[in-house]
Amino acid sequence: MEDVAMDESLMAASSLSEDAFEKPTFINGKYGNPKSFLGWTGLPGLQLVWRYKRNKDLSNIPSSEQELNKALPLVEPKFNPDAQLEATWIGHATVVVTLDGATFITDPIWSNHCSPIMFFGPKRYRPPPCKITDLKKVDFVVISHNHYDHLDRSSVHQLEQQFGGGKDGLRWFVPMGLKGWMEKNGCRQVEELTWGEKKSITINSKQFDVHCVPAQHWSTRTGFDRFKSLWSGWAVVGPQHRFYFTGDTGFCKEEFVKIGRRLGPFDLAAIPLGCYEPKWFMSPQHIGPEEAVEIHKLVRAKKSIGVHWGTFHMGSHEPYMEPKLLLEEAVKKAGLDKEAFITVHHGETRNYSNSKSEEQFHK
Template sequence: MLAAECLHHSGYRPLFMLLDLLRWPLPRYRPDASRGHHGSDGYRNLYPFQQPRFVDLARWNWQRRRLKVAHRLQDIRRVEPDAAALTANRERPSYTWIGHASGLIQLAGVNLLLDPVWSPRASPVQWMGPKRLLPPAMALPDLPRIDVVMVTHNHYDHLDFPTLRRLAAQAGGSPLFVVPLGVGRTLLRAGAPAERIVELDWWQRHRHGAVELTLTPAQHWSKRWVWGDRNRALWGGFAVKGDGVQLWYPGDTGYHPELFARIAEHLGEVDLALLPIGAYQPRWFLAPQHINPDEAVEIFRILRPKRALAVHWGTFVLTDEPLHQPPLDLAEALRRHGIAPADFSVPALGETVWLDEPIRSEKP
């Protein structure tokens, strides 16, 4: 999303303005004065920071034009998912990393898809913008039928119109879409039926069958158009709980120890944390809104999940670090803190982690 955001303020701005006009009306914003993160003109972070300004985007865009970054795609491990096993699975809790933030969660007989993006670019158009360098680990038709789709916020690398349209039209009927406040209107334009959209505020819950979903706070922001919609849709992460197992994904977020201490206290025991480790350079610009691998380790230490997996990397060139770099920085952070790599591991693209299997944890 951030690289696409830069295009808004480049020579392509008139084109993006035209695209925005075609996607009006803007999201409605109905603040609840009793809730502190509902501001008069948009949602607020619990710990406010200076959000991206035109001058910041212009500075970053100018600096990155001179970068020559080599992406060693051969260093990113890939495996072929067992699509038949995933389709047949009705009992075993599992997580399959599809790429970037997209993942398939199977819990209590429910198939849940997190931030599904199958398009070649994280962009409002598919002929320019941040390009996917590695394909999704599974083709969309090869997935088991999806019961629930969770979207954490409206940036293009998390909310993808073409993918959502295809999911809404899946055989057997549309999945349920669970999203933060204000994101529902975007999904309506993507073809999701109104009766299949549930919007949540921070800490609100929704139960689907034997699974309970909770929207958790994050330090981020929202914007999808050139003007008029900044922070008019909420952002967050998701906790998913069922059959005595709890998974948590923080969504795009900056680091604040008090925020994650609050989340840890509220959630209690977490069996699997899906922690972002990519899209973090340069820090002068991205630190307030995207954690780096070292901060992901700090969150791991605060939350103390039974296990963590590294996600949100290795797919789109959104920021300045090479695609293969985040796991290297994570390994160094784990070594410094004496955390076993098996406890906070880097899955292969397409790998399925079966949560009912024991973890082999050895000190590095």
């Protein structure tokens, strides 16, 4: 019997070892995607950039507010800080999630422009459905990387001012290399993690595990700091429910499989849909709807909502409503229930409290 128990223990250890997440490279002060990320071909060179600049932009974002209101309506959020599992899409990659009574935000941006200069750069064509002051509570924030459409200085300041301070004040979870920036901008409780690390926190006497997981992307804010901070996805595991946020990512299949095995099944995932055309330019760093559905399956998500579309013109060339349409086609083609992976209106709150994780999380 002891031999059998030992064999089972060794098999379990071997399985966990095989599912160990890849680590980013770190050479001469710069992070990088590992060689196993076969879809990562590096940032495009000048020739590809020139070709991209000459490529036809088919986004066709209307200038008419009336037309935009019809295509991408805003609804008033229905925040419930006591919900077991609900999510509200603010726009782009910003989602307000309440999970087992804890409320957190992914990549908060409420600003009208995502750039180093307030009135320039990519402009919002769909406004936020609420103000930060409308939020009832926020326990923590996860940041996937430092690009301006995911790390917004103004939103960081406002959230820290409203919810920060004290032992139980707002916590920030960021990839390696970003803690200094966060503290410089007034954030008082910052946890910096690399892929495969987790931090356990207690909220209302309940334990929540916040996991930093791999993503295929890159980082910069000034052009002179490329790759000096890491990028990541995040998984949040509560007493009853689990949530996964991919962050910005290209398609690194093996890591998504590992995320599903080690941390899934997820009750809810937020997966990006937009910024994928032209594919020969965007695919190393962004996915499209078909790949999003594949990720949904690989990470074993029960439900997913599409993010990273319909908010800013980020320089991608797909028609602005195409991500929604292609997602519906991809869900049908994959044989999934049409409610398994959806898009929601800006401000729409979806409640998933009836979902509950059934499998034990691998410690």
